[in-house]
Amino acid sequence: MTGAHAVAAAVVFVWLGMVLAISFLEAPLKFRAPGVTLQLGLGIGRLVFRALNAVEAALAIALVVALIVDPPAATAVIAAAVAVVMLAAQLGLVRPALNRRTRQVLAAPPEQVGSGQRRSRAHYVYVALEVVKVIGLLVAGIALLA
Template structure:
């Protein structure tokens, strides 16, 4: 892979990885532990934060895909790039709409304990897969 493309893709990959780790695995669970943050307030904050994160992720994904595509990548780089992009697409297209419907219901007054949703578990599972793919991709790109 060309050095400039690899460096660009690597930088974007690690930026993407850092954002996901900071928001999904640090900010998201901690906000509900803050004093005075109710479930509706936490959900409202979370929706804003994740909307911004997902927009940034989409832009970073495009940048990584373009840098990888123009750099003469190895099969492993292409595979890891595809995994990260497909996982993000699944999160945005399949899981986020379910999470939004659930948070809409809670924000409308539904008791969150009445009906549990597995959508959060799917989102977290996909987030773990994406983190592992981004970490492996970034490391692979640094070795170029």
């Protein structure tokens, strides 16, 4: 394994760990904590996901640079590209819709929040892209280690 491949593998697994911990563990659990209202959970989520997405963008750039410096097997490149494209779709296409929805919920009077509100379609699209991104990162990481 070359130095660039080791860096790429490290970046992939750090990125994967962050996504799994935040998107699939912290995000759903925060709404189950005592006293956390929908508005409070959404406010926390906005901050957490803004930070996560900024770190993800930096990791994606680092990954692309490492793959350009010393291209690994095609499987690793394609899987990494899938992850990067999923992140770009989340940030460019889905997050704006989620941000609009979150602003609406946070602006609503507290007594109206949660009464009959469903998750937006954008939320389900974001989660679907997140699952594909996780698969891409996992495959890329395994391929880089092989």
